[in-house]
Amino acid sequence: xNSGVSSAGGPAKAPPVEAWVVSDGLMSAPSQLRVFLxxxxxxxxxxxxxxxxxxxxxxxxxxxxDDGWRRLPTERHDLVLLDGTIEPARVREWIxxxxxGAERAELVVFAQAIDRDRRAELxxxxxxxxxxxxxTRDVLASTVRSLVRxxxxxxxxxxxxxxxxxxxxxxxxxxxxxxxxxxxTASRLATTHSPVLLLGETGVGKERIAALIHAEGPWARxxxxxxxxAAIPAELFESELFGHERGAFTGATxxxxxxxxxxxxxxxxLDEVGEVxxxxxxxxxxxxxSRRIEPVGSERSVEINVRVIAATNRDLRAEVExxxxxxxxxxxxxxxxxxxxxxxxxxxxxDGLTHTYLELLSAQLGGAVxxxxxxxxxxxxxxxxxxxxxxxxNVVERAILMCxxxxxxxxxxxxxxxxxxxxxxxxxxxxxPTKAEQGQGVQIPAAWLDRPWKxxxxxxxxxxxxxxxxxxxxxxxxxxxxxxxxxGLAPRSLFEKMRRHGLRKEDYxxx
Numbered sequence: 001x002n003s004g005v006s007s008a009g010g011p012a013k014a015p016p017v018e019a020w021v022v023s024d025g026l027m028s029a030p031s032q033l034r035v036f037l038x039x040x041x042x043x044x045x046x047x048x049x050x051x052x053x054x055x056x057x058x059x060x061x062x063x064x065x066d067d068g069w070r071r072l073p074t075e076r077h078d079l080v081l082l083d084g085t086i087e088p089a090r091v092r093e094w095i096x097x098x099x100x101g102a103e104r105a106e107l108v109v110f111a112q113a114i115d116r117d118r119r120a121e122l123x124x125x126x127x128x129x130x131x132x133x134x135x136t137r138d139v140l141a142s143t144v145r146s147l148v149r150x151x152x153x154x155x156x157x158x159x160x161x162x163x164x165x166x167x168x169x170x171x172x173x174x175x176x177x178x179x180x181x182x183x184x185t186a187s188r189l190a191t192t193h194s195p196v197l198l199l200g201e202t203g204v205g206k207e208r209i210a211a212l213i214h215a216e217g218p219w220a221r222x223x224x225x226x227x228x229x230a231a232i233p234a235e236l237f238e239s240e241l242f243g244h245e246r247g248a249f250t251g252a253t254x255x256x257x258x259x260x261x262x263x264x265x266x267x268x269x270l271d272e273v274g275e276v277x278x279x280x281x282x283x284x285x286x287x288x289x290s291r292r293i294e295p296v297g298s299e300r301s302v303e304i305n306v307r308v309i310a311a312t313n314r315d316l317r318a319e320v321e322x323x324x325x326x327x328x329x330x331x332x333x334x335x336x337x338x339x340x341x342x343x344x345x346x347x348x349x350x351d352g353l354t355h356t357y358l359e360l361l362s363a364q365l366g367g368a369v370x371x372x373x374x375x376x377x378x379x380x381x382x383x384x385x386x387x388x389x390x391x392x393x394n395v396v397e398r399a400i401l402m403c404x405x406x407x408x409x410x411x412x413x414x415x416x417x418x419x420x421x422x423x424x425x426x427x428x429x430x431x432x433p434t435k436a437e438q439g440q441g442v443q444i445p446a447a448w449l450d451r452p453w454k455x456x457x458x459x460x461x462x463x464x465x466x467x468x469x470x471x472x473x474x475x476x477x478x479x480x481x482x483x484x485x486x487x488g489l490a491p492r493s494l495f496e497k498m499r500r501h502g503l504r505k506e507d508y509x510x511x
Contacts, residue, residue, distance in 0.1 A: 033057040036077040038068035044110065048081065072097050084111030091122060096262060173353050176346035182209065185338055190217035197333050198311040200340035202504045203390030206311040207271060209340060214267035219307045222266025227259045230272035231492045237280050242287070243295035260293050260304050267307045273333065274314035278324060285329045308333070313504065343385040343392065350380050353389060357396045358408070369400045372408040379410050383417045387502015394502065466501045478508035
């Protein structure tokens with residue numbers, strides 16, 4: 001079997017498929033992990049077989065995507081590795097088909113070449129991870145082991161404590177009294193059937209709290225389906241939530257189930273529910289009251305049994321008074337309200353969150369970075385975290401990528417985090433960002449100059465992307481449609497980029 005390794009034991013030069021790296025996502029699943037390979041490229045399939053062989057997993061294979069598609073409903077899988085050569089439009093269908101079974105499998109897509117928008121789209125529709133060409137066979141091996149280990153550990157925790165993949169270890173980092181209270185309340189709410197409204201800023205972890213409520217209650221036997229209401233165009237909202245029949249509208253080439261039906265016997269998480277267009281709120285309310293949906297273009301109604309958890313970063317009471325949100329829908333969703341505090345108000349959690357994500361992300365990225373020094377931790381404590389936990393995760397990942405050794409220092413942190421807002425000039429320290437020529441260039445950490453271009457490219461792109469998005473949103477005064485049009489992006493793609501950088505449109509709205 002060709003596993004892409006030379007006789008000397010080092011990486012072979014020929015096979016192009018020996019280089020893959022996780023771009024995002026964490027993984028989960030049970031005791032004897034069942035892995036389903038749907039990989040058409042023989043070199044990659046052989047390499048994955050070799051990497052999985054010594055691990056405690058059961059591996060089955062499909063000869064091609066059509067064979068895999070046919071076998072999904074009749075076989076039980078925990079982890080599906082799907083070839084990226086499949087048509088992009090079918091990836092969502094694969095995810096839906098995978099999650100129709102009694103146990104939902106996780107889907108990982110391999111892609112030889114993929115741009116950022118496409119990666120964000122795949123992750124937004126439910127892919128747990130996107131693996132793309134770019135790193136060595138050794139990194140792929142480490143990544144596969146890490147994912148399987150994560151899968152097995154999460155599944156064991158699910159069996160014993162009722163946690164789903166969404167309630168990963170980070171949600172349990174609660175050193176602050178505020179978060180301990182939140183988690184205790186969430187556990188109590190899990191045993192009820194009442195709707196819950198989660199309040200809090202973007203990035204505080206509302207989706208993780210929702211997943212915890214689902215996982216610890218009677219709905220845990222069913223699916224947990226997330227819907228980001230802000231990322232759905234208004235014209236597709238009804239179809240996305242309630243499904244549609246073939247031919248119901250232009251482009252509806254096949255019948256498709258909506259998110260409510262996919263969440264039947266489980267939990268539907270309506271994230272950013274304040275973004276639901278006003279003219280569609282009545283339809284959402286009717287479904288919540290009747291527990292029946294009518295797919296677009298259909299004369300039939302479908303009965304559903306779903307627990308609904310909603311979340312928003314808006315003041316919905318103010319939205320109701322302003323006439324932008326229905327009062328009856330607000331009362332229907334907010335039987336119980338739970339507010340998740342921002343990270344700046346619970347700094348006691350920063351150490352635990354940092355070390356948790358450092359361990360998880362470092363394992364995915366090769367495992368070389370094992371710690372963070374006191375000065376860097378102090379900087380994390382001082383920073384106000386406008387993007388909350390989501391921004392902290394991005395900072396930790398960037399620091400891991402930039403770290404030349406095994407310990408993160410202040411030099412690997414973004415300048416705004418390491419030294420605070422650049423309000424006044426300061427003298428450079430030995431590990432300070434280098435001075436750019438007078439009036440020219442971009443300042444970069446001196447440590448980057450000792451690293452290969454490929455290793456710093458992602459961080460440079462990420463920093464530039466964030467600056468571009470901030471300027472774009474400021475000019476558009478937070479209007480997503482206007483900003484997306486100026487950037488030549490779909491609104492959903494722009495929203496996903498904002499989410500990755502912890503940016504909120506509310507912060508850029510004009511007076």
